[in-house]
Every structure is written in structure tokens, then in C-alpha cells.
Amino acid sequence: MVDTAAPTGRALVVHPVQPVEAGVERPRSVEGRLAEAVGLAAAIRLEVVETAAPVLRQRKPATLFGTGQVERLHERIEATGAGIVVVDGALSPVQQRNLERAWNAKVIDRTGLILEIFGARARTHEGRLQVELAALTYQRSRLVRSWTHLERQRGGFGFLGGPGESQLEIDRRLIGDRIARLRRELDEVRRTRDLHRSARKRVPYPIVALVGYTNAGKSTLFNRLTRSEVFAQDLLFATLDPTMRALDLPSGRRVILSDTVGFISDLPTHLVAAFRATLEEVLEADLILHVVATDHPDAEAQRRDVEAVLTDLGLSTLVERGLTEVWNKIDALPEEERAARIEAASHAAQPCHPVSALSGEGVDRLLHWLDRHFASASSVVAIRAPHGDGRLLAWLHAHGDVRTRTDDETAATLTVALDPPNRARLEQLFPGAVVEQAV
Secondary structure (H helix, E strand, C coil), rough: CCCCCCCCCCEEECCECCCCCCCCCCCCHHHHHHHHHHHHHHHCCCEEEECCEECCCCCEEECCCCCHHHHHHHHHHHHHHCCCEEEECCCCCHHHHHHHHCCCCCEEEEHHHHHHHHHHHHHCCCHHHHHHHHHHHHHHHCCCCCCCEECCCCCCCCCCCCCCCEEEHHHHHHHHHHHHHHHHHHHHHHHHHHHHHHHHHCCCCCEEEEEEEEECHHHHHHHHHHHCCCCCCCCCCCCCEEEEEECCCCCEEEEEEEEEEEECCCHHHHHHHHHHHHHHEEEEEEEEEEECCCCCCCCHHHHHHHHHHHCCCCCCCHHCCCCCCECCHHHHHHHHHHHHHHHHHHCCCCCCCECCCCCCHHHHHHHHHHHHEEEEEECCEEEEECCCHHHHHHHHHHHHEEEEEEEEEEEEEEEEEEEEHHHHHHHHHHCEEEEEEEE
16 A cells, blocks of 8 residues: 555656647636546645646657656756656557666656556445555556666556556556456456345445545535535545445434446546446436536536546436436635526526535435425325234334324224335335235
């Protein structure tokens, strides 16, 4: 693991700026992309000493950058004493090797950096398996000639470590065998997860999944809603492993809230594949809340990136229909803009909930909306319960909205509003309860 308590090295962060056609707006500002790259580096405690955003007039197969740019960046590396260069983009193995030789420094691209962060963040057995699978898939493509960036002596997955046992001593066949074993273990994890889902369906509660761009504040909101202490910090990818907690709504209705890994632009495809088992929790959700950091200058671009990942997961219909959004961090907005956002949310075509997970502003309104949302899906049924069946009567009062009750000599007839999960749960727990009439 990377030591997250102290700086792991001095770094120069470089964002290669791709030229755009005249009249075409850049999807995300250069400043925003550079700031995100700095945030990624800070997530593993790299001390960023300088940044650069050279414009690529032409992508050079050997080094990505032009000869003059390589030389100028080398001068800045020497002047700042940076031992690590983070290139916010994809580098081929040849480009990475040539840049390391030209700059006499460790070079890590965006994929390697994200893998390093994931290696530092994974806490559960499943998370570690997923990270190792993604890292080995990445490394296998780079077993070419002599490499310095694949030497490792300490944690993470070897991208930042010093001289030590070289990954080149592990040939492609051994890596392939390890990848196969990891996939078998993840299949077992997936089967276990399916069993857990089946158990939840037998005692069903609605599942609400929080999704959003990394560092949008999902874990802080999760903690605020469930009164939990899930790790939440102003870091990219502070949450890697999924967490689920029970959440009691104001009416007493219970739902399951799921906190998921944050999304990010240009997430490598093999990372998405490795974490598909984790993201399957989103597919099982009864409601998806898209948490958006309203104070971020590239919030709209981040929104599109999240929707793209959800579409890739097979949720295109849901995305096209419109997601329920939680506009987080409204406390960070100027007063006038904050008031405008709150007003805009009240007239939005899709449900929008301005909140501050940090201060708690708007959270009670969100909880009441969730209560109404699940109540609106309820059906009103008439149930005849024998007087001696106190367990059934208590359950109906705890999990449903009892509208009327009439008693005769042997039983009570109640009209009760139940949402679909609790209707199914009633039939599982009390197979003898007779639903006489749907109103």
C-alpha cells in the first residue's frame, strides 16, 4: 500500500492539451482537467511542485510530445527536482519508456495513477481482487524490453516503488495464470453477492444507490443520511468498496442505501470491467440518486461522464428518462447563486434536490421526498388478520400505512397501503394472511 500519511515524492503534473476544431467547444476546461489531475496525484500524497499543459500539435509515436516540448519539460523537471512525472493521458509502453529515459524520472500515465489510487484505497477482499486484476491486465501489456517503472520494492502496484524485485521476472504466462485465478475468485465473490441479493429479495427493502463523479460528496451524504462513519474525505476516490446501510425514512419505512465508487472521465475500460461486480449493485437498485457537486466549474461535463458510465452498464433507458439528482455542496455557492439553484430545482422537469451533505441543509426535504416516492408506489389492500395473530398486526403497523380497521368476533379486517417490496415481504413472512381485496 502507498503510505497515505506522508508525501510519496515530488511530482510534475502534465496535461497534454488536444487541439480542437475551430468553433467546437472543449467538453471540459483545460484548467479543470489539470486541477483534476493534481487532485488525483494528491490522492496518493504526491507533492505536486509544478504543472504544465502543453498543446499537442501532433501526437509523436515515440514520445507523445514534440522534441522541443520534451526538452522544455526536462528543464522544468530538473529545476523543480521532481522525481515523478504524471502525464494526464494514455501513454503507450514505448512512449512511457522513452520519456523516462529522456527525463531521468519515473513516468506514470492516467491509468497507472488511478490504479495506484485504487491500490491504496481498497479495503475489502473483493476490492483488492479487483484492483489486482486491473493492475495485472495493465502491466501485462507493458512487459516489453527493459522497464524502470515496473520495478517495485514497496506497496501499491509498483508504479511508484524504488528498485527491488522486478515485475519482469514474472513472465506473461505467470501473469496470465494469476489473472485467471483472480477471475475465478471474483466469480465466486459475484456468486456470493447474488446470494445476498436473493436474501434481500426474500426480506425486501427498496434499494437506493448513490452514484456520481468522484469527490461529489456521496460518502458525506451517505454518512449524513445513515448516521454512519464511512471514510469520507476531500480526495478523489475516497470510496472504493461499496457500502450498504439501512435508512429509516420519516414515516418509519425502511430502505437500503448503497454508496458506490465514484466515476471519472476516461476511466480505463479494463478498470470498468474489473469493477463491474461492484457496480452491479447499481443495476439492482430501485432508485438511483445522482449526486452532483454543484460548486464544481465542470459540473455539467461530470454529469455527462456519469451518464456515459451508467449507459455502459446497460442503464441507457433510465438515463434517457432522466435521473433523480441531488445537487450537493450548495453551501459552497454564493448566496445569490445558491438561491437561484434552489428556485431552479423546484421547477425542474426531473426531481432535483439541493442539499449540503456537510451542513445538513436540504437533507430533511430529501428524506421526505424519498418517503413520498416509495409511498406513491404503494397499493391499498384489505387483509383479514385473526385476533390472536399479534405478530401480523404489529408487522402491518410497522411496515404499512393502516387506513381503516373493523373487527368482528374472530378477526380484524384492515385496509393497508403497502409498497411493492413490503407487499412481497408480507406474502413471504405470512403466507396464511389472506389479501381479500385490492382497492
